[in-house]
Each structure stands twice: as structure tokens, then as C-alpha cells.
Amino acid sequence: MFIDFFYTLRKKGVPVSITEWMSFMEALYNGYFQSSLNHLYYLGRAFLVKSEAYYDAFDLAFQEYFGGIKTEKLELDKVMEWLENPLHRLPKLSPEEMAELQRQIQEFRNTHDMEELMRQFRERLKEQKERHDGGGKWIGTGGTSPFGAYGFHPGGIRVGGESGMQSAAKVASERRFRNYRNDIILDVRQTKMALKKLRELKREGLEEELDIDETIDKTAKEGGEIELVFNKSRENSVRLILLMDTGGSMLPYTELCERLFSAASQMEHFKEFRYYFFHNTIYQDIYEDIANYKRVPTEKLFSNFHKGYKVVIVGDASMAYSELFDVNGCIDYFYTNDKPSIEWLLRIKDHFPHSVWLNPTHMNFWGHYTVDTIGKIFPMYELTIDGLKDAVKTLSSRTKSIRQLSAISA
Amino acid sequence: MANETQGYRGSDDYIASKPLMEIVNVSVVLGKPLVVKGEPGTGKTLLAHSISRALNKKLLVWNIKSTTKAKDGLYVYDTVQRLNDARFKDKDISDIRQYIKLGRLGQAFKSEEQMVLLIDEVDKADIEFPNDLLNELDEMSFHIHELDEEVVAKHRPIVIITSNSEKELPDAFLRRCLFYYIEFPDYEMMERIIKVHYPDIENKLIKEALKKFYWIREMDGLRKKPSTSELLDWIKALSLGGIQLEKIGSEIPFLGTLLKNEQDTDRFIKLSNAQGGFGFKRRY
Numbered sequence: 001m002f003i004d005f006f007y008t009l010r011k012k013g014v015p016v017s018i019t020e021w022m023s024f025m026e027a028l029y030n031g032y033f034q035s036s037l038n039h040l041y042y043l044g045r046a047f048l049v050k051s052e053a054y055y056d057a058f059d060l061a062f063q064e065y066f067g068g069i070k071t072e073k074l075e076l077d078k079v080m081e082w083l084e085n086p087l088h089r090l091p092k093l094s095p096e097e098m099a100e101l102q103r104q105i106q107e108f109r110n111t112h113d114m115e116e117l118m119r120q121f122r123e124r125l126k127e128q129k130e131r132h133d134g135g136g137k138w139i140g141t142g143g144t145s146p147f148g149a150y151g152f153h154p155g156g157i158r159v160g161g162e163s164g165m166q167s168a169a170k171v172a173s174e175r176r177f178r179n180y181r182n183d184i185i186l187d188v189r190q191t192k193m194a195l196k197k198l199r200e201l202k203r204e205g206l207e208e209e210l211d212i213d214e215t216i217d218k219t220a221k222e223g224g225e226i227e228l229v230f231n232k233s234r235e236n237s238v239r240l241i242l243l244m245d246t247g248g249s250m251l252p253y254t255e256l257c258e259r260l261f262s263a264a265s266q267m268e269h270f271k272e273f274r275y276y277f278f279h280n281t282i283y284q285d286i287y288e289d290i291a292n293y294k295r296v297p298t299e300k301l302f303s304n305f306h307k308g309y310k311v312v313i314v315g316d317a318s319m320a321y322s323e324l325f326d327v328n329g330c331i332d333y334f335y336t337n338d339k340p341s342i343e344w345l346l347r348i349k350d351h352f353p354h355s356v357w358l359n360p361t362h363m364n365f366w367g368h369y370t371v372d373t374i375g376k377i378f379p380m381y382e383l384t385i386d387g388l389k390d391a392v393k394t395l396s397s398r399t400k401s402i403r404q405l406s407a408i409s410a
Numbered sequence: 411m412a413n414e415t416q417g418y419r420g421s422d423d424y425i426a427s428k429p430l431m432e433i434v435n436v437s438v439v440l441g442k443p444l445v446v447k448g449e450p451g452t453g454k455t456l457l458a459h460s461i462s463r464a465l466n467k468k469l470l471v472w473n474i475k476s477t478t479k480a481k482d483g484l485y486v487y488d489t490v491q492r493l494n495d496a497r498f499k500d501k502d503i504s505d506i507r508q509y510i511k512l513g514r515l516g517q518a519f520k521s522e523e524q525m526v527l528l529i530d531e532v533d534k535a536d537i538e539f540p541n542d543l544l545n546e547l548d549e550m551s552f553h554i555h556e557l558d559e560e561v562v563a564k565h566r567p568i569v570i571i572t573s574n575s576e577k578e579l580p581d582a583f584l585r586r587c588l589f590y591y592i593e594f595p596d597y598e599m600m601e602r603i604i605k606v607h608y609p610d611i612e613n614k615l616i617k618e619a620l621k622k623f624y625w626i627r628e629m630d631g632l633r634k635k636p637s638t639s640e641l642l643d644w645i646k647a648l649s650l651g652g653i654q655l656e657k658i659g660s661e662i663p664f665l666g667t668l669l670k671n672e673q674d675t676d677r678f679i680k681l682s683n684a685q686g687g688f689g690f691k692r693r694y
């Protein structure tokens with residue numbers, strides 16, 4: 001049943017596993033819920049999608065698979081049934097009564113908010129189970145309730161039009177969860193979460209922490225003979241260097257980079273966090289401030305920091321050919337460089353095997369020649385949550401980045 | 411639901427959306443744990459309380475902290491007490507059973523009636539924590555090594571797990587659960603929520619307050635968006651403070667109840683000035 005839907009989901013990138021699919025099917029076969037598209041939508045989502053990041057992808061898949069199916073008109077039909085064959089027609093009104101009614105309508109409009117009335121109507125629709133005639137509350141014919149047809153209420157809602165409840169297909173097509181997608185937004189909190197993965201908990205140093213629990217446990221097990229247990233303290237040994245491009249082409253992405261930066265600097269769990277700035281690409285100097293005044297020789301990176309540091313470079317990596325490959329290629333006329341930038345980049349990669357390049361532009365724009373070249377030196381990722389996660393993964397794994405390095409030098 | 415009358419339908423003081431109700435019911439019927447995620451203040455924790463009241467079952471709360479270990483939920487072997495008792499020799503310490511204290515999960519398993527078990531803020535614990543509970547939640551049983559005894563659930567408890575997405579939950583764990591993301595309540599829903607909490611407050615005040623509230627939430631770049639609980643505090647402050655209705659339209663009294671840090675307040679002032687007075691350009 002719906003086996004194609006399973007594949008549609010996977011095609012859209014929802015990581016559905018067979019276990020989840022089987023339990024969903026089991027629930028369907030056992031008839032735990034009403035068979036309607038609405039239920040299928042919400043329950044399918046609960047069974048198959050395990051992160052709000054994939055809600056949007058689920059919506060898309062659902063729309064693709066079930067989009068053509070007409071959804072239930074049940075609510076409306078039910079209401080229309082209640083309104084068939086009215087008990088009695090409106091009595092003939094005299095002009096005075098007519099005027100009085102007009103006045104009442106006006107008054108009702110003044111005192112009641114249309115929004116409020118619609119809301120009440122919807123609520124009543126949910127509660128009401130059967131036909132009502134006469135009376136002042138329910139949707140029905142005759143009567144003085146503001147809702148229904150053929151009734152007396154001045155200025156109420158006459159039923160005859162649209163249905164009240166949202167259908168699943170409509171919810172799906174609204175794509176309300178678009179903003180939760182992993183590949184789109186990146187706020188400080190999410191960035192922090194992604195960076196949190198960047199940790200290497202190691203027991204370092206001397207055995208100096210008294211492990212109280214273990215000590216008591218051991219002592220008790222020995223029947224009272226005091227047995228002291230010591231432990232090395234655990235701490236995150238990650239040291240991070242962030243290098244950020246402040247060039248003009250980066251302007252549209254300032255906010256994005258700011259978020260990354262504030263997330264990284266708010267993180268308390270790095271053993272060391274350093275940041276420097278550069279303009280378009282890296283030459284013999286990098287800068288301590290965004291305005292590029294306080295120079296630090298790039299050479300210092302190599303002398304001050306050992307190769308265990310992890311390096312994250314953020315930049316769009318697109319520049320003129322000469323900026324990357326030529327001596328004196330720097331875009332700033334007052335700046336001369338006797339080594340082309342590419343050599344510096346290679347040195348950085350060489351010295352810091354754990355380094356990645358985050359590019360705020362979309363992967364589709366990476367065709368540019370310089371982007372391509374830099375992408376061959378540093379593993380390049382998009383500056384999105386997914387990209388950041390992959391980057392963190394690369395930073396944490398040893399083998400991959402080393403393999404990549406040998407591929408370049410080969 | 412197969413049985414409409416017995417299922418969970420929300421309770422007097424908690425408003426659950428229809429899809430959420432249904433998913434709770436399915437999770438009860440199938441005996442699968444339900445993972446509830448959502449912004450702070452969307453009532454994740456209260457859901458479990460509401461279920462326990464509505465279905466008339468006892469609630470066990472297991473609050474997770476960063477130091478909580480999976481084993482704490484099953485049982486603890488109180489070795490210190492045993493050691494202490496051993497020194498005075500007035501108690502029989504050969505029976506280990508008296509030093510085994512069941513944790514929340516253990517209590518829920520052993521109970522004679524079905525329980526609602528709330529595992530609150532599961533993401534606070536170590537990343538590996540949920541994985542350590544996989545088997546226990548799947549089979550609803552665990553083994554006590556010291557006694558060589560198997561504890562098997564008499565009635566599968568209704569397990570509600572909440573997460574604030576501080577950390578991501580492992581896939582293997584999520585595969586065994588149902589998942590629901592509580593969206594931030596929309597205007598109508600929020601109005602009902604407020605009325606549940608403060609039935610006496612006049613409609614107009616609620617309307618004005620809600621307009622402002624959603625306007626503030628829509629602002630870009632706030633570090634912490636105000637949530638339901640802040641809104642409730644604010645409305646309470648407004649009604650207790652006897653603020654004139656017109657005032658809410660032109661300024662925001664008691665801003666401190668909504669925005670909790672300086673940067674946000676600065677940002678708010680900057681943005682609201684930029685939008686010409688107090689944001690009359692945006693309407694809801």
C-alpha cells in the first residue's frame with residue numbers, strides 16, 4: 001500500500017527507514033485511525049518524519065503523491081444537510097418590522113466583529129453533530145442563532161459557501177514548514193548546535209581528579225577497605241581558527257557570517273578560538289580587525305599554532321584570476337605580494353590538515369574558476385546548516401582530509 | 411480513533427490541536443513513545459500533565475539534567491547505604507534487594523496500573539543518553555544485574571519525551587518513536603489559550619496585546635523571541651497594571667516581561683522607530 005509514496009519521500013530527501021515504514025503500515029492495517037487523507041497526512045508525518053527540518057520535504061512529497069486526490073467535502077455536506085427543507089419560511093414583515101430589523105442588523109454589525117463571528121462559527125461547526133431546527137445556538141434552519149439559513153438572526157452568517165476545515169492537501173500545499181528546512185536558514189542557535197558537534201573529548205593530563213562515585217563503589221564492593229580511584233579530567237581539546245573574507249563581494253552575506261561568528265565566539269567549549277580577517281584572498285598578511293588595519297603576518301599562523309588547530313575559512317572564493325595566481329595580484333593597489341595567494345593557501349592547507357572552506361554562495365555559483373581551484377585545495381561547503389554539519393564532520397575526521405590532501409599533491 | 415469516546419481530547423486547561431490529539435491517541439494505542447519538539451513555551455511539558463489528567467492516569471516525571479545517565483532511570487544500587495549499614499551491624503545487609511532503588515522508568519514498569527511517563531528535556535543529557543534507553547523503551551523491560559532479575563512492564567506506560575533541540579537526537583532512537591513538532595500557536599489558537607488561563611480578561615485587551623505580540627515576534631534578529639509563557643505574563647501584568655487600552659496601541663508597557671535581554675530591547679527600539687512609531691504599518 002502506498003509503496004510509491006515511500007519512494008517519493010526518499011526522493012524528496014526525507015530519510016525514512018524501513019522500520020518506520022513498517023510500523024506506519026502496521027498502524028494503517030490495524031485501522032487505528034479513520035481512513036481519510038487528513039489522518040493520513042498527520043499520522044504519516046508522525047510516523048515517518050522525525051525532525052521538523054523534513055516537514056517541508058514531507059509536504060512536497062505528500063502533495064506530489066496525493067495532490068490529485070479530491071479531499072473530503074464532508075464538513076460542508078453535513079452542514080448543507082442540516083439546512084435542507086426549512087421548518088418554516090420567514091413570515092411576511094410589515095415596513096415597521098422591516099425597519100426594525102434593519103436597525104438590528106446595523107447594531108449587530110457594530111457590536112460584533114466579523115472575525116470573531118467566523119471563529120465562533122467554525123467552533124460551532126466542530127461541536128455540532130446533528131441537525132438543529134429552531135433554537136438560538138446551533139447551525140440550523142429557523143431559529144435565532146447567528147449561523148445557518150432561513151433564520152431570524154439579524155446579521156449572522158448564512159451558510160451556503162465554503163467549507164470550514166482545512167484539508168490536508170491544503171495544509172501540505174501551504175508549505176508552512178518551509179522555514180524549518182535544514183538547507184535554508186541558519187540562525188545563531190542552529191549554528192551553535194552544529195558547532196557543538198565539533199568536539200573531541202579527551203582525558204588529558206595527569207590522573208588528578210578523584211572519581212568519587214567509583215571510589216565509593218569500589219570501597220563498598222571491597223567491603224569497607226578504602227580504595228581511591230583517580231581519573232584524568234575530560235575536556236574539549238578543539239582549537240579553532242576562523243578566517244573570514246571581508247571583501248566587497250561578501251557584503252550580501254555579512255549577516256550570515258556575523259551569525260556564524262557570534263555563534264562560534266559564544267561557544268564556550270572550545271579550548272581556544274582565534275579569528276582573523278582577509279580581503280578576497282590570503283597573502284602574506286592577515287588582519288585582526290574587519291577594517292583590515294591591524295596586520296598580522298600570515299607566517300605567524302604557522303609559527304604560533306600547531307597543526308592540531310582546526311581552520312575554518314569563510315569566503316565566496318570568487319575573485320579575478322590574477323588575484324589568486326599572480327605576484328602582486330592583490331586587488332588593493334597599495335599592497336604588493338611577492339608570492340601568489342595560491343601558495344599561501346596551499347601552505348595553510350599543508351600546515352593545518354583539518355581545514356575547510358565555507359562558501360556563503362549557493363553551490364550553483366561555484367563554477368567560477370577561482371572557486372573551483374580553491375575547492376580543490378580545501379573541502380568546500382555551503383554556509384548552511386547542512387553544509388556546516390558536513391564541514392564539522394570533515395574537521396573531526398582525520399582520514400578524509402588527509403586523503404584529500406594527497407589527492408591534490410598527486 | 412477506533413474508540414472516539416475514550417481517546418485523549420485535551421483537558422480543560424490545555425488546548426491541543428486536533429492532529430496532536432490524534433497522534434497522542436495513536437501513541438497510546440500502539441504503545442510507542444512520542445517525541446514532542448517545539449519552540450520553548452509551546453506547552454510540550456504540559457502535554458504530559460494534560461494527558462495524565464484527561465485519561466485519569468498517574469504521571470511520573472523524569473527530569474533530565476546534563477549529568478543524568480540512562481541507568482538512573484532504571485535503578486540505582488545504593489552502595490553507600492549498604493556500606494554504612496555494614497559498619498553498624500544492626501541490619502542484615504545480605505539482602506541486596508533493599509538497596510536497589512527503582513528509577514522513574516523502573517517505577518513505571520513495576521506499577522500495577524498504566525502510568526504516563528514524562529521524560530522531560532531529553533536533549534539536556536549526553537548525546538548517547540537516548541541510545542542507552544533504546545532497548546528498554548522498545549521491549550519495555552530491563553535487567554537488574556545485582557539481583558539477576560528481569561523487570562518487565564506490566565502495562566506499557568504512555569511515554570512522552572520532550573526535546574528543546576539543544577542537541578539532536580540519534581536516528582536509531584527516533585526510529586522507534588512517533589514524532590510531533592508543536593508549531594507556535596497562531597492567532598486564534600493563542601486567543602483560546604489566553605482565555606483558558608485568564609477567563610476574565612476583556613476581549614479587546616487580548617486582541618490588542620496579541621497584535622503587538624505577533625508583531626514583536628515577526629521582528630528580524632531577535633535573540634530570543636517571546637513565547638507563550640511570556641505573553642501570558644505580559645497580559646497578566648497589563649490587566650493588573652490597569653493599563654489603558656489606547657496605551658498598548660501607542661507604546662508597549664512592561665516590555666521587560668516580553669524581551670529578556672538588553673540586545674533584544676535595543677534591537678526592538680531601533681526597529682520600531684524605523685517602522686515609524688510603533689509599527690502601524692504591519693497589521694495582523
